[in-house]
Amino acid sequence: MANMFDSFKDSINKGVATVSVKSGSLKEKTLIKTAISNAQKQMASELNDLGVRFYNTWKAGSASVDIFTEDFQRIQGYEKEIEGLKERLEQMKEEEEKLLGGGQKAPAAGGSVFCTNCGKALPVGSRFCDECGTPLS
Numbered sequence: 001m002a003n004m005f006d007s008f009k010d011s012i013n014k015g016v017a018t019v020s021v022k023s024g025s026l027k028e029k030t031l032i033k034t035a036i037s038n039a040q041k042q043m044a045s046e047l048n049d050l051g052v053r054f055y056n057t058w059k060a061g062s063a064s065v066d067i068f069t070e071d072f073q074r075i076q077g078y079e080k081e082i083e084g085l086k087e088r089l090e091q092m093k094e095e096e097e098k099l100l101g102g103g104q105k106a107p108a109a110g111g112s113v114f115c116t117n118c119g120k121a122l123p124v125g126s127r128f129c130d131e132c133g134t135p136l137s
């Protein structure tokens, strides 16, 4: 009976770990997704602004890319930031899957009850024996 108790304890511990992994990473994931979306918005708006200035410079007759180097670098910074955040999200997903055993559900905790008439093992909560039909209390 010691083995049965141990495996019951294990399934409880695993359940607790699962809950804390999920709630902890969910919060971090939300933060990362918000950061990605903010960086993307910022990058799009600066790219748009840069395009307008680039065009105006060309229109004025001096389309040299060099004067925009700092802008390009800043935008590249956003790009790298977004990339890094997305990598972190992927990493978290992999860690989580490893921790949760590849997304498999832990077996349901609980034991068996035995039919008083025929002795068949039945899941806890069964109302009738599925072998002989005897009602279980």
Ligand SMILES: [Zn+2]
Pocket: 115, 116, 117, 118, 119, 120, 129, 130, 131, 132, 133, 134
């Ligand atoms: Zn029975």
